[in-house]
Amino acid sequence: ELSSLHGGVLGGALRSGKLKIGDEIEIKPGYSVKRQNKIxxxxxxxxxxxxxxxxxxxxxxxxGGSLAIETELDPSLTKSDSLSGCICSTPGTLPEITESIKIKFSLFDSFYTDEKEEKVSALKASEPLMLSVNTSTTIGLVTKIxxxxxxxxxKIPVVPLKGDSIGIARNVKNHxxxxxFGEII
Structure with missing residues (x-):
């Protein structure tokens, strides 16, 4: 029956403000589309x-706490966590999607592999890093230090909220x- 159909559901935590039934929201970065060989x-x-x-x-x-938001979206847009890593807010309040961020960072003294403790070396230009920004994970190349x-x-754009914490990982022996860690500035 038509009355048993439901829209796509978003899960997450509300960081500030309030949401109520009937509110319009925007979701960024949103879903990916391939156009002219570019995503x-x-x-x-x-x-x-x-x-x-x-x-x-x-x-x-x-x-505070976890929240499920049922929307008017086609459920195919939210299946398999396809909008995972996105941020939702009142339309017009989020920064633009970006493929480049500036961070202030601190490196640990060392990290552990399966075999031993290793010293963390300084970041290098053109080095690939894995960054965890909010619930999004993306690969990035250091362009300036x-x-x-x-x-x-x-590689995958984010919505950079100034002051957001990030985790920084380096590929060491294929792991x-x-x-x-750091924060967006």
């Missing part, structure tokens, strides 16, 4: 149909090892 990301706009915290349906959500700041070109 671009399409921002998605939709409305909130229902909200749920745990087993409880609610009409308004405030920060100055003291404890770096600019990184990203990604956490070597430091």
């Amino acid at each position: 671009i990301y399409q921002t998605v706009k939709t409305k909130i149909v229902s909200l749920q915290k745990g087993n409880h349906k609610i009409t308004e959500a405030l920060p 100055k003291n404890d700041e770096a600019e990184i070109a990203l 990604w090892r956490l070597i430091g």
Whole structure:
């Protein structure tokens, strides 16, 4: 029956503000589309149909705890975590999607492999790194380094919120090892 159909559901945590049933939201970076042999990301706009915290349906959500947001989206857009790593907000309030970020970072003194403890060496220009930004994971190449700041070109774009924490991993013997942390500046 038509009444049993549901829209796509987003899961996550509300960091600030409030959401209520009927609110319009935008989702960035959104879903990927291949055009002229290039992958671009399409921002998605939709409305909130229902909200749920745990087993409880609610009409308004405030920060804290996990949240499920049923939307008017076609469920095929949200299946298999295809929007994982995205951020949703009131339309027009998020920064633009970017393929480059500037970070302030700190490296650990050492990390552990299966065999031993190893010293963390300094970041190098053109070095590939794996970055965890919010719930998004992307590979980036270091394009510029100055003291404890770096600019990184990203393979998968992110929505950079100033002050967001990031995890930094380096590929060591075909394994990604956490070597430091930082924040978007």
